[in-house]
Each structure stands twice: as structure tokens, then as C-alpha cells.
Amino acid sequence: MMSSRDAATAADPTTWGARNAHDPTVVRGDDGRWYMFSTDAAAGVDEVPAGVHVRTSPDLVEWTFVGTALDGVPAAAFAHSGAAGLWAPEVVRWPSADGSPRWHMYYSASTFGSRTSVIGLATASSPAGPWTDAGPVVTTTHQVDGHNAIDAAVVFDRAGRPWLTYGSFFGGIHILPLDVRTGFAERPGEVGTLIARRPASVDGAVEGAYIVYRPEEDRFVLFVSYDSLFDSYSMRVAVSSSVTGPYLDANGRTLTDVSGGTPDAVGTKILGGHRFPDGTAWIAPGHNSVFRDGDRLFLVHHVRHADDPTRHEAQIRRVHVTASGWPLVSPHPFAGYDSERLRAPEAVSGDWDVVRFDPAERGVAASVRLPVVAAAHTDGQALTTPLIVSASGGPDDADIVLDAVVFGAFDPVAQRPVLAFAGLDAAGVVWTGSKAVTA
Structure with a gap:
């Protein structure tokens, strides 16, 4: 009350x-x-x-x-x-x-x-x-x-x-x-x-x-x-x-x-x-x-x-x-330009918390920790690149290739800049992700 x-x-x-x-x-x-x-x-x-x-x-x-x-x-x-x-x-x-x-x-x-x-x-x-x-x-x-x-x-x-x-x-x-x-x-x-x-x-x-x-x-x-x-x-x-x-x-x-x-x-x-x-x-x-x-x-x-x-x-x-x-x-709300700029370029490849926006889902889509692969580095400047999301994330247990853009964002839980992405798969479904924060 x-x-x-x-x-x-x-x-x-x-x-x-x-x-x-x-x-x-x-x-x-x-x-x-x-x-x-x-x-x-x-x-x-x-x-x-x-x-x-x-x-x-x-x-x-x-x-x-x-x-x-x-x-x-x-x-x-x-x-x-x-x-x-x-x-x-x-x-x-x-x-x-x-x-x-x-x-x-x-x-x-x-x-x-x-x-x-x-x-x-x-x-x-x-x-x-x-x-x-x-x-x-x-x-x-x-x-x-x-x-x-x-x-x-x-x-x-x-x-x-x-x-x-x-x-x-x-x-x-x-x-x-x-x-x-x-x-x-x-x-x-x-x-x-x-x-x-x-x-x-x-x-x-x-x-x-x-x-x-x-x-x-x-x-x-x-x-x-x-x-x-x-x-x-x-x-x-x-x-x-x-x-x-x-x-x-x-x-x-x-x-x-x-x-x-x-x-x-x-x-x-x-x-x-x-x-x-x-x-x-x-x-x-x-x-x-x-x-x-x-x-x-x-x-x-x-x-x-x-x-x-x-x-x-x-x-x-x-x-x-x-x-x-x-x-x-972006998967994260805007928190200011400085807050989304990484201190140094970082590899895009790594473990990510990934959300798939199923068109029929009306509730909360929880993120899943998955490997993401891309031959790119960035300090948060937006770059377009193909991304490969691990097979375990796909609805048919197949690797997902995304037409994606990677960019800097501010993680409100970790309270720090992180890499984020958003992309489309071949079926026209949008995926988004936030790179996992390591100590």
C-alpha cells in the first residue's frame, strides 16, 4: 500500500x-x-x-x-x-x-x-x-x-x-x-x-x-x-x-x-x-x-x-x-552520448545477452546468453556487419545470420558503456543484444 x-x-x-x-x-x-x-x-x-x-x-x-x-x-x-x-x-x-x-x-x-x-x-x-x-x-x-x-x-x-x-x-x-x-x-x-x-x-x-x-x-x-x-x-x-x-x-x-x-x-x-x-x-x-x-x-x-x-x-x-x-x-535507453562510448575498441565476438523479438510474443522476452561471432572491433561507433548468433539461439537449432548494426549503449545494470546490436534474420525477425559484462 x-x-x-x-x-x-x-x-x-x-x-x-x-x-x-x-x-x-x-x-x-x-x-x-x-x-x-x-x-x-x-x-x-x-x-x-x-x-x-x-x-x-x-x-x-x-x-x-x-x-x-x-x-x-x-x-x-x-x-x-x-x-x-x-x-x-x-x-x-x-x-x-x-x-x-x-x-x-x-x-x-x-x-x-x-x-x-x-x-x-x-x-x-x-x-x-x-x-x-x-x-x-x-x-x-x-x-x-x-x-x-x-x-x-x-x-x-x-x-x-x-x-x-x-x-x-x-x-x-x-x-x-x-x-x-x-x-x-x-x-x-x-x-x-x-x-x-x-x-x-x-x-x-x-x-x-x-x-x-x-x-x-x-x-x-x-x-x-x-x-x-x-x-x-x-x-x-x-x-x-x-x-x-x-x-x-x-x-x-x-x-x-x-x-x-x-x-x-x-x-x-x-x-x-x-x-x-x-x-x-x-x-x-x-x-x-x-x-x-x-x-x-x-x-x-x-x-x-x-x-x-x-x-x-x-x-x-x-x-x-x-x-x-x-x-x-538500441536494447538500452539513451543515457547520454558520453555514456555509450567505450574507453577502447573491443572485439564484437564474444558472449552476449540476446533477445529475439518473436512477432507473436505479447509478454516479456527474456534474454539468453549466447555466443556471437563477427570479424569486427569498435569503441561504440556504429558499424554495419553480418553477425552470427550461436545455433542454440535459433528456433530450428541452426546458426542465425543477421543483417546487423553494432553500436555503443549504456548498460543500466552494470552502469557502464557496452557494445549492443540490433539485426534482422533471413525470416525478417529482429534480434537485439547487449554484450555480457565481464569483471
């Missing part, structure tokens, strides 16, 4: 850090600070501040809660949805004709299990605000519409045209063009193009979509979350040469394909519930967004503690790309 002191601490947002951040997005302001925006949510708190939670950080590691972007749910969004708070804010630097600073926030107002929802727009000259509500962009009604107006994200195509990705469960994920001058839909009332869905056998469980354009491969990468945000979320990716799809996974299957096979067969799973030796068991990582720091790519998502799923927090992970162009994530 929580003590009165613990309860008072839990209710004080200034003590939260990255705890209680749900559906996060991260941007960097012109003041040099990082800003995290997230859903109005908190565990063990009776009265949660409403109006999009905002945190700031100087280094992407230490986060300080600074309040809400808006003063509760805007009137028009509340009148339609009856929402008690705001969900899944998307914040993006917006182009302006005169070059002046301009930011857009797309927020969601809804209630659980309902398609009576609003995606609204607020604007500001800085992520620090003040934010001014501009009204609804997309609305849906439960008894009328098959799709759902929540979980907005914005991507600019090759020509600089903005697109709004949105949707969840029910009718799947759609994308529609926005007017670059106003930030509203080019054609009001348009549903958009369907780019991802799940079968009815799993209640159509897909949401939290985010698209990033990668000029390095000249293609668009779609991130989505499968299953339940409460206990079984996992993150999937697919790629396309066009912003409107089709989006294909590593096995060439489109994310709109619900015919045949299992409901987990489509979508390349890059992160799910997992645990490393003596570490925290994490479940339901999901609803991510992607951002850059210079040429470095990051992913931010929320995740829950397996021993108490009501506890959730935001984690930031480095994204590294394999030789074949697949963006995969």
Missing part, C-alpha cells in the same frame, strides 16, 4: 521526470532545450493536470515537468468528444512564408472505446508556448464513422507537402494531405488513404502511427503499435517509396493485408516486452515518435513495468540502420 508520503510525491508533477509520460513526442526549440509533449496521464494520481503535459531537458536524459501546453481541453474539442484530457500530441516546426518561428500541435480528444473523437490544432511561435487553439482538423462520430480521429502525426513529403497520419483500432490508419498555409485538411471531411490495419480477430489493434522520411534510402518509414497499450504493445515498422504507401515489412507484406496467416504475421517487430539479466522487466513499449539530433536518429516511446503495469514512463532510444536500410533500436 502506498504511504501518504509516497502518495504526495506521486501527485507532485515536479518529481515525475520521465515517469507518467504517455504517447510522447520530442522536439528541440530554438532556445536549445528539448521539449517532450505527452498525453494527460499519471499513475496513482487522483487529479491529473489536463491540457497536454510538457517537460523540458537540456540533454535528453533528465526531464523536468513544466506544466501543460493548454488550459484543459479546448471548448470545441470538448463539446464534440466530452474528453477529460488530451491525448497523443504531435508537435512540429511548421513552414512560414516569412521565415518567422511557427509551431503546430495536433492533439486528440476522445474517450476509451469510442470513435467520437477530435484531432485539433494549436499554434505557437515556440514550443514553450503560449499555445493558441485553432480548432478541429478531423472529427469522427462513433455511430457514423468507421475510422477514428486520434493519434495524429505529421510528415512532409519530398516536395515539402505536409500529410496527417492518424487513426486507431476500428478503421485502421489513414493519411491525408494538409494545407501548408493553414495546417488544416486540404479537402475538409476527407478520410484519406488507408495505409495500415489489423484483422477483426484482434479487434483491429493498430494505432500510434508515425512516418519519417529517410533521404538516405529515399523512402518513408511507417512506425505503428500493435495490440493493447495496457500490457501487450509492440512496435512495428514498414517502408514505402510513396508517402501514401503501400507500406511493406521486411518480408514484403503490406500493412493493409489482413488475409490469411496470423494477426502478428505482418509488420516487422522492432521492440516488444523484454528483460536483460538483473534488469527491469519492461512491457508494452509503444506509441513512438522519431526525431533527430543532427545526423543522429532517435525514437521516443512509453513503456510499462511488468511488475506494476500502472507505472509507465517515457524512454528514448538510439535508432541505428542496417546495411539493407532497416531502422532498428
